[in-house]
Amino acid sequence: MLTKENNDLICRVGAGTPMGTAFRRFWLPALLSSELPAPDCDPRRVQLLGEDFVAFRDSDGEVGLLDEYCCHRSASLALGRVEQGGIRCIYHGWKFAVDGTVLETPNVADPAFKQRFKARAYPVREAGGLVWVYLGPAAQAPPFPRWPFFALSSSHLLPVYAVVNCNYVQVMEGLVDSSHLTVLHTAPLKTTGGSELDFAKKTAHMQFNAAARIEAEETEFGFHYVAMRPISDDPDAGVMARIAACVPPCFILNPNGDLFFALVPVSDTRTLFFHVWWDAEKKIGEEPLRSRQLEFVGLDQAALDAYGLSLATCDAPHAACRANNFLQDRPAQRRGHFTGLPSFTQEDAAVSMSAGPIRDRSKEILSVADVALPRLYRALMTCAKQAAEGRDPLGLHADTTNIVGVSGKLEPGAHWRTLAAQHKVIATAA
Numbered sequence: 001m002l003t004k005e006n007n008d009l010i011c012r013v014g015a016g017t018p019m020g021t022a023f024r025r026f027w028l029p030a031l032l033s034s035e036l037p038a039p040d041c042d043p044r045r046v047q048l049l050g051e052d053f054v055a056f057r058d059s060d061g062e063v064g065l066l067d068e069y070c071c072h073r074s075a076s077l078a079l080g081r082v083e084q085g086g087i088r089c090i091y092h093g094w095k096f097a098v099d100g101t102v103l104e105t106p107n108v109a110d111p112a113f114k115q116r117f118k119a120r121a122y123p124v125r126e127a128g129g130l131v132w133v134y135l136g137p138a139a140q141a142p143p144f145p146r147w148p149f150f151a152l153s154s155s156h157l158l159p160v161y162a163v164v165n166c167n168y169v170q171v172m173e174g175l176v177d178s179s180h181l182t183v184l185h186t187a188p189l190k191t192t193g194g195s196e197l198d199f200a201k202k203t204a205h206m207q208f209n210a211a212a213r214i215e216a217e218e219t220e221f222g223f224h225y226v227a228m229r230p231i232s233d234d235p236d237a238g239v240m241a242r243i244a245a246c247v248p249p250c251f252i253l254n255p256n257g258d259l260f261f262a263l264v265p266v267s268d269t270r271t272l273f274f275h276v277w278w279d280a281e282k283k284i285g286e287e288p289l290r291s292r293q294l295e296f297v298g299l300d301q302a303a304l305d306a307y308g309l310s311l312a313t314c315d316a317p318h319a320a321c322r323a324n325n326f327l328q329d330r331p332a333q334r335r336g337h338f339t340g341l342p343s344f345t346q347e348d349a350a351v352s353m354s355a356g357p358i359r360d361r362s363k364e365i366l367s368v369a370d371v372a373l374p375r376l377y378r379a380l381m382t383c384a385k386q387a388a389e390g391r392d393p394l395g396l397h398a399d400t401t402n403i404v405g406v407s408g409k410l411e412p413g414a415h416w417r418t419l420a421a422q423h424k425v426i427a428t429a430a
């Protein structure tokens with residue numbers, strides 16, 4: 001449970017807010033590299049933390065992120081032309097390089113004029129199939145993270161995101177809440193038995209026990225938590241421990257060991273829900289594996305568009321929302337489908353959005369199944385307060401090469417923590 005003040009503290013991310021200040025101290029994924037597919041391709045409008053930007057790939061293939069509104073008289077550079085080393089505003093033709101250098105001002109005769117100022121530009125890096133941006137003070141930029149999947153080529157990566165119309169914290173909560181899997185995802189989990197997909201195999205055992213034992217510990221980087229379940233309905237078969245790692249303000253490593261999440265706020269009430277799967281052996285970034293994986297979890301383009309979970313459709317009249325009861329298919333439910341929603345992604349999005357644009361945490365009743373949530377709240381509050389005090393926020397110095405999500409069978413008497421022995425535990429009490 002959180003007071004309204006503390007709920008606002010962790011949820012509000014606009015400029016000048018404590019959590020907004022924290023987010024602006026991190027490198028954040030903003031879009032997929034594939035959304036800027038070639039040099040001089042069309043620019044893209046990018047909204048992050050309640051602010052508007054434009055992203056473009058110049059003639060050399062470099063990606064730039066500038067304030068969306070032209071520094072001359074505020075026309076949108078998302079309407080601009082990307083050509084010959086920069087982006088040109090279509091209003092008066094001012095042209096900007098990826099670093100904000102003003103290349104041309106054709107409506108001003110004085111050639112020195114353009115040297116007097118720059119457009120506001122932000123540092124950009126590409127890694128893991130994602131375009132990462134840093135929106136904070138230049139002098140405080142942290143080293144670029146080194147998440148494990150950065151080492152793989154695009155054939156072995158599957159990056160994708162859904163756009164969810166609610167605050168980022170309530171999407172994040174679903175990722176540190178193993179107990180909902182066996183209930184909310186009853187229908188898609190049933191289909192995992194015969195599937196050849198690794199994701200399906202890694203989650204198939206969950207259908208045997210809804211009341212997983214959950215524990216959480218504070219770690220140097222944030223926290224990790226475990227869900228422990230019998231491996232099958234045979235009581236002697238042992239226990240499977242699934243450990244997720246959470247790095248504030250928005251990064252999670254899934255227990256499957258090959259799946260990274262980032263929950264990046266577009267605004268206080270809209271979230272980019274990034275997933276990156278990686279596989280050093282299989283070419284999951286290529287067909288047919290790519291489409292099979294995305295379709296299985298409801299993240300293929302057609303499924304995202306149909307539900308209003310893409311940037312192109314999240315404001316469309318048909319997008320899932322309260323007014324259309326989140327597109328729940330009641331006849332399908334009566335025929336036996338548990339939720340009446342298409343797959344994992346739509347089920348997660350529906351319950352997250354159904355709690356309201358920003359969930360009221362003063363009214364919740366948490367149980368032993370929810371022990372990771374107070375950990376999450378505390379980690380986010382710490383992160384926000386530290387940033388507001390001008391200190392480096394929790395998570396900023398996380399050793400991203402050494403954090404894992406992991407699953408494994410627990411030997412009798414073994415502590416689950418041994419599966420993630422590299423995580424430095426700070427506190428074990430709830």
Ligand code: FES
Nearest residue numbers: 070072073089092
């Ligand atoms: S508003 Fe962009 S060049 Fe004038």
Ligand SMILES: [Fe+2]
Nearest residue numbers: 174181185348
């Ligand atoms: Fe879920």
